[in-house]
Amino acid sequence: MDDALRSSSNLSRKVVSVAAGEAHTLALTGDGCVYSWGRGMFGRLGIGSEADALFPVQVKCDICSESEEKRLKFVGIAAGAYHSMALADDGSVWCWGYNPYGQLGVNGENAVVPRMMEHFLGLTSFDSVTNGSETKREAPLKACSVKAGGMMSLAIDNLGTLWIWGNCPQQSSSSGESGFSLVSSFTPIPVWDFHGHTVVKVACGNEHVVALVTVGETYEGEDLVCYSWGNNNHGQLGLGDRESRIHPEIVETFNQHSPWAIYEVACGAFHTALLTHKKRPNEKLESTCWTFGLGENGQLGHGTSQSALKPEPVNELPQDAYLVSVDCGLFHTGVVSSAGDVWSWGMEKGLGLCPDARFTGTDAGDALSPLRITGPQEPRFHDPVQVVCGAAHTVLVANDGYKLWSWGRGRSGVLGTGQTIDFFAPTAVMWPPLADDFKDQGLNNVTKDDNLESKESEEVAEIEKRLSSAMEEMKLLQSKLSMMERYAGILHGSIFGKPFTEEDIPSSLRDSGTFDIAKEWEDMLESADRSKLIRLELFYRNMLSGVKDKHMKRRIQEIIKECVPSTQGK
Template identity: 25%
Template sequence: MNGNNGVQDPIMESKASVVYMSGYLPGAAPEKSPILSPVPVRLPAAVHGGDSWKDVCGGGCGFAMAISENGRLITWGSSDDEGQSYVASGKHGETPEPFPLPTEAPVIQASSGWAHCAVVTEVGEAFTWGWKECIPSKDLGGGKQQSGSSEQGSNASSGVSLQNESRKVGEEPVKRRRVSTAKDETEGLTSGLDFFATTPSLVSVGLGVRITSVATGGRHTLALSDIGQVWGWGYGGEGQLGLGSRVKMVSSPHLIPCLELPGPGKERSFISQQGAATTSTQVLRVPGQYIKAISCGGRHSAAITDAGRLITFGWGLYGQCGHGNTNDQLRPMAVSTLQNVQMESVAAGLWHTICISSDGKVFAFGGNQFGQLGTGTDHAETIPRLLDGQNLENKHASVVSCGARHSAVLSEDGQLLCWGWNKYGQLGLGDTIDRDIPTQVQFDVCRLRKVACGWWHTLLLADSPT
């Protein structure tokens, strides 16, 4: 759910970095209390020799992720009594350890949803694992054939299974339950592998397509390619995959038409399939040639074009798409009230969206039940609202990140502001009181470089104090 500029922000200093964490990883370390103020995270001994932290990547519900200087993915989080680990965080449980990936290539970026993860390596490959609903199925359409056809956009429905939702919702769990009660009582909960993909699988979007970043939502995933195209898969019931319909499950990556056609000459058949009337009357061309940043909320998605326009799509009940209403947005659409603002990056939570402009201003919209918009009230906003309270005055925001129900912004001068739900100390303010305005986290030990919120926690990357 982190704001993410496809371009990596290199951390120039060669000196060691430190990672801090506040908040709570449910399922991990039950005897420990939630961490109310940021505490350092131990660098795993296995990678300690000459290695350091490079980046923080938030994490999902019950696990945290970061990247080491050598490009190894480091995870920590819950494990259970049987030694059967919560799959997303690795088998080692709460101790930060490298997560085994089926590649030697260094990881450059990582993202996690509620219960699934995705990473991108230096060579442009993406891997994903965790809750099976979110993982592209391997046996569908036959690998490259499949992705080839999607790339051409010649067949929008290949690999898209329009499942009957009511059946899926109602009968399936019941059936499973009945089966399981009939089984031996001692079987317990160890069969998590049925529902979790433990081994990261390579995401194939087509020959020669290099992925530069990934974004993960509650049940869906987006990937951004080196030519600025966006691919999506997973659950799309509210339009969060931007395919123009309520697709319950997209089991292989599909190209999302984020920018409309420049002209008839370059027509993409994907678009023309949707019905010319709708496309030509409803969707205006979005300024920009390619997408430069992506983010996923619980059930909505956001992207920024190279021209700085914010595009959103998906679930809209709380106004989280920012189009002035509470409808689901089934196709990517530019947020019209921001048309004169150059957007730089965007992040989203379960019900809300926060974006920052190239001149460092912060805008918020969507659900606000816990103050996660930072507007000083608990009213939802259906159009972007500029946060201009005193704590943001004269601040140039440079990094934005959202947890499930909280928000964080890091300013250019290294000051950290957090707001929203704080029941588990995720804001790092030393207490468990929710904040409805951006509130400064006193952090004098060392200079902050990056903030990345996990589901109910927050990770900070800082220069080593020495």
């Protein structure tokens, strides 16, 4: 196989970006494909239906199904609560899912497959959307990044202008400066407050927006100023009060004179998180996570359930950790360091699981300070790329993009594990997707032939061979599983006097894949009635008696063997 084919194969497996909505996840691969999984309601998965997907499925649109030369390559993704976005390399923006507020950029119903927004097509510089001032430059206008949150959608174009549509803060004050309202618009509105500056990054929550904007016209590395606007009922704008804003205002902690340089921003429903480092670092590059807004579930990580009206550092994170990614869920927050350490805090031990989580007793409760999330084999994750938080789940991209981990609420397949159960510890997402895995293995065995038809025939034959092999392996596994089920049933019946059923699987094993035999034994004895306790006592008394009898017999045999040689020698 030639280098180009091998390189393409690797890129198809490499995840370069992920995005999480309320109960769905998007993944973007290095070869420009988008995959989705989780809850399918409203068509947010973009797979042509509202069905749930328990593991990653490729998102396809009409133009994507054409020849490879014309195939649309995506370079960016974003997820709102119930809708999704993707940015193509030609600057076109594609949206799908829920659309009651026009967040798909079209005036119409929900979409179960990607629909291209037509607004950015044909626009040149600022001529078509002038605000009354003279335009000094002209260039083809196209989106270069997309973002979504709640019922809002945003895009930054190649001139650094921010556009916003959906259920967004009103940009004109017809009702006076003190009034705040949201306006529904399917037509992107430019944020003229930043005219003459470049918007570099943006994030949005349910009803607020935070943008990182240059001091001058162009981006020079560490010259970003933080602006915020929208609903501020919980202090999520970081402006020191609870007054909402319809126009962007500077968060003074991160103004142009601040010693901190911002490099990441994320918004939860009603809180905000930022990552900064010192503008003039010494030998060590200091990295700090700042949070503000609603804190009643501990999502700020300040050690309390108090809200914060101004940015405050999350002091309990290690001082020597350089944080590479941060994201906010509905009521929880997660960060990952360059060394592969992951921390989470907020609702239900930082998992965002909401009050119906299966934690009980001392295990229950919100995490008011960062909790370390450890991997199944090692405490750290190798080569971390990004962490994202949905309403009640978290996804981590590690191994330089070749492995995905997820944890939290699993219903509707939101964790991408092929199951619908909750996982309180990281578990591997089914990546790469099974179909792609077979396809890729088939391609790895294709030889260079003169005839394209011959190559395709060999590829199909190889794939069929591997599918057949996989089916045989599945049959063998099913046979082993059946034998183990029979063994477990016989053993369970001998001990408890009744057939083994799914309800008899210990809850710890069913929910998290771990099994604490001492705790399960204690819980079983605690819940057993008198008749069950008597039966267990009789069973184990007989078993113990048998063991003692066998031990005694073997000891007698050993004594006889020791004595016989000694008597024969006399």
